[in-house]
Amino acid sequence: xxxxxxxxxxxxxxxxxxxxxxxxxxxxxxxxxxxxxxxxxxxxxxxxxxxxxxxxxxxxxxxxxxxxxxxxxxxxxxxxxxxxxxxxxxxxxxxxxxxxxxxxxxxxxxxxxxxxxxxxxxxxxxxxxxxxxxxxxxxxxxxxxxxxxxxxxxxxxxxxxxxxxxxxxxxxxxxxxxxxxxxxxxxxxxxxxxxxxxxxxxxxxxxxxxxxxxxxxxxxxxxxxxxxxxxxxxxxxxxxxxxxxxxxxxxxxxxxxxxxxxxxxxxxxxxxxxxxxxxxxxxxxxxxxxxxxxxxxxxxxxxxxxxxxxxxxxxxxxxxxxxxxxxxxxxxxxxxxxxxxxxxxxxxxxxxxxx
Numbered sequence: 001x002x003x004x005x006x007x008x009x010x011x012x013x014x015x016x017x018x019x020x021x022x023x024x025x026x027x028x029x030x031x032x033x034x035x036x037x038x039x040x041x042x043x044x045x046x047x048x049x050x051x052x053x054x055x056x057x058x059x060x061x062x063x064x065x066x067x068x069x070x071x072x073x074x075x076x077x078x079x080x081x082x083x084x085x086x087x088x089x090x091x092x093x094x095x096x097x098x099x100x101x102x103x104x105x106x107x108x109x110x111x112x113x114x115x116x117x118x119x120x121x122x123x124x125x126x127x128x129x130x131x132x133x134x135x136x137x138x139x140x141x142x143x144x145x146x147x148x149x150x151x152x153x154x155x156x157x158x159x160x161x162x163x164x165x166x167x168x169x170x171x172x173x174x175x176x177x178x179x180x181x182x183x184x185x186x187x188x189x190x191x192x193x194x195x196x197x198x199x200x201x202x203x204x205x206x207x208x209x210x211x212x213x214x215x216x217x218x219x220x221x222x223x224x225x226x227x228x229x230x231x232x233x234x235x236x237x238x239x240x241x242x243x244x245x246x247x248x249x250x251x252x253x254x255x256x257x258x259x260x261x262x263x264x265x266x267x268x269x270x271x272x273x274x275x276x277x278x279x280x281x282x283x284x285x286x287x288x289x290x291x292x293x294x295x296x297x298x299x300x301x302x303x304x305x306x307x308x309x310x311x312x313x314x315x316x317x318x319x320x321x322x323x324x325x326x327x328x329x330x331x332x333x334x335x336x337x338x339x340x341x342x343x344x345x346x347x348x349x350x351x352x353x354x355x
Contacts, residue, residue, distance in 0.1 A: 123195055
């Protein structure tokens with residue numbers, strides 16, 4: 001850990017020197033890049049330097065405590081210094097955890113009904129409402145890209161973008177299989193059914209994140225289906241884009257304009273390709289820590305929503321709350337905070353502890 005801290009301090013001094021050079025100051029792009037790097041590591045360097053000062057003060061105070069006349073006073077001061085040193089170690093560990101570069105990005109949210117037929121589709125609709133309510137509470141903007149509804153008020157699939165401050169950092173661990181256990185309205189015998197849906201939270205890709213060659217795309221147009229007015233079924237406004245190298249296919253037909261449908265489809269395609277790349281990186285670093293959407297089978301789950309007991313259990317972090325009704329109304333903060341804290345602590349384990 002202290003080798004990392006020393007290396008970071010050296011990097012900090014090098015960046016300071018670069019920012020002071022005429023060459024860097026004459027290049028606005030280079031100056032911004034170095035200034036950004038400096039601001040990112042400055043809090044860690046400040047804590048490290050304070051830690052060294054406190055450690056030095058502890059050594060001096062221990063020497064003073066050897067004097068019988070000063071021992072009591074020195075020991076009182078020593079307690080405060082040791083407490084501050086230990087607190088600084090914890091703060092430095094947190095700052096050493098690599099930042100997720102996608103945390104401040106907007107997201108593409110995809111929800112699909114899995115096992116369970118109409119009941120799964122109904123629950124998909126309820127979860128989309130839950131995330132929408134939570135987005136409203138956060139002051140985020142949510143925009144539906146496409147929906148595939150059932151005739152009973154459910155949703156087979158919905159794709160939406162959510163824009164706002166720190167959206168991905170709050171929602172990134174929601175990807176996976178969500179399981180619901182309840183008695184469907186159509187169940188005459190009162191038997192509890194188990195259904196699943198899959199949730200995918202993808203960081204919205206920027207042009208610098210994903211480079212797509214037009215030669216790698218096959219674009220098909222077709223007549224839209226479903227509600228939307230007279231022109232929907234008569235014009236070739238719907239768009240299907242296939243990314244040939246990866247096999248990813250995205251369809252969009254909610255807009256009457258082919259241009260708007262293509263733009264929305266490209267946004268989803270970029271997000272999916274970025275997610276694929278991120279998953280490859282995560283797999284190379286740590287297979288057991290990558291988040292997985294799964295297949296939607298009942299045996300795969302990150303969370304269970306039990307209506308009979310008004311209970312939600314997140315199986316990854318062993319957290320349970322009996323506030324199911326409130327959570328489905330968008331009060332997600334406590335649940336999300338527990339999940340984020342767990343994964344943050346897992347990352348902290350990679351930081352070398354002080355012997």
